[in-house]
Amino acid sequence: MIYGSAQDPGVGDLAYCVIGEDTPSFCTTDNGSWGYENGAECLSRSLCPGVMERSQTAISDTPVNPNANTTTKAVYTYLKQQWGNKMLTGQMDLTWKDSIDEYQRVINDTGKAPAIMGYDYMNYGIESSFISGLEQTEEAIAHWQRGGLVTFAWHWRDPNVSGSNIGEFYTADTSFQIPIANGQLDESSQSFINMQADIDMIAAELQKLKDAGAVVLWRPLHEASGGWFWWGRSRTDSVSAAYAQVLLWRHMYTRLTDHHGLDNLLWVWNGQNSAWYPGDEYADIVSHDIYDGAQNYESQLAVYNDTKNTPMQTKMVALSENSNIPDPDAMQADGAWWLWFMVWNDSDTAEGVTHENNFWTGEYYNSNAHKQHVYNHELVITLDELPSFD
Secondary structure (H helix, E strand, C coil): CCCCCCCCCCCCCCCECCECCECCEECCCCCCCEEEECCEEEECHHHCCCCCCCCCECCCCCCCCCCCCHHHHHHHHHHHHHCCCCEECEEECCCCCCCCCHHHHHHHHHCCCECEEEEECCCCCCCCCCCCCCCHHHHHHHHHHCCCEEEEECCCCCCCCCCCCCCCCEHHHCCCCCCEECCEECCCCHHHHHHHHHHHHHHHHHHHHHHCCCCEEEECCCCHHHCCEHHHCCCCCCCCHHHHHHHHHHHHHHHHHHHCCCCCEEEEECCCCHHHCCCHHHCCEEEEEECCCCCCCCCCHHHHHHHHCCCCECCEEEEEEECCCCCHHHHHHHCCCCCECCECCCCCCCCCCCCCCCCCCCCCCCCHHHHHHHHCCCCEEEHHHCCCCC
């Protein structure tokens, strides 16, 4: 976005918005995201803070899915009550190594368990007996049944690769891109058909969670604006990468919510840049991922505010991936009320090894003293402090 840059530190009067090298025109109808008018993609003026002042409407009392089930509504209400008052603890599972138990490592270091466990459908769809990470649904159900909350990401592998072959998700390793024709998803293409099959595969897993009564903080298409995943790759067909990703997000929302009836999802947007926001009707929570060196425990106020100011409607704000945990005292002092943090997982080492690829174990990022400080802080919620949502 142009706003806040060295070239334009204030609100301007351009007839378009600057997003990287793209200069999309403004839509006649403002939906808080991208649109398609007169045979061309366009951007809602309200999504471009560089050209207008705006204030956010009040946070919703209910999830964006009007058919959200009773438990999902209860989780949403609880999170809304905590936001601005406390921060929930979170730890990412080591999704590609079943033998390493991140949940237990947190308990071993702090004496307490994380309120939220994070999981990933990264290896689902690979037909190979030696692949780990195919019990993520069951592990999430187990955490829900012990009273915890669960969040899922999806390192979505190339949809055009199937069987025992292993598709890639990094842009550098695959040529897959979101199929677009005439400003919409190209539903007649084989790439779209394969994407749809993958979405339906994951829907079956999310259905298992629904059947178990579990609510999922669902965070698909994460870190899109970085461009390192295929759902955010730069394009050569004049279609904005942000617009293509928004179309895919909206399609996934409709497919999972309306077609599959998954009323147990709370939608967590994590595009890392407001130009990739799909619109207020498609997200319950906005979030950001922060990796920033070693043992930096500041509140991350600037990133918090940027993320919070993305929607037209006020949304809760989460730290959906992190290396260092913000100090709760700094968070309170600065007003950077991250709803939860989610320390990323470790590499394949023994417990307690200090290494830059170990985000929990050891002391490269979070010292043992800091872990104890956070997990025993009065402003921080651990597993034993969660209510029952049944």
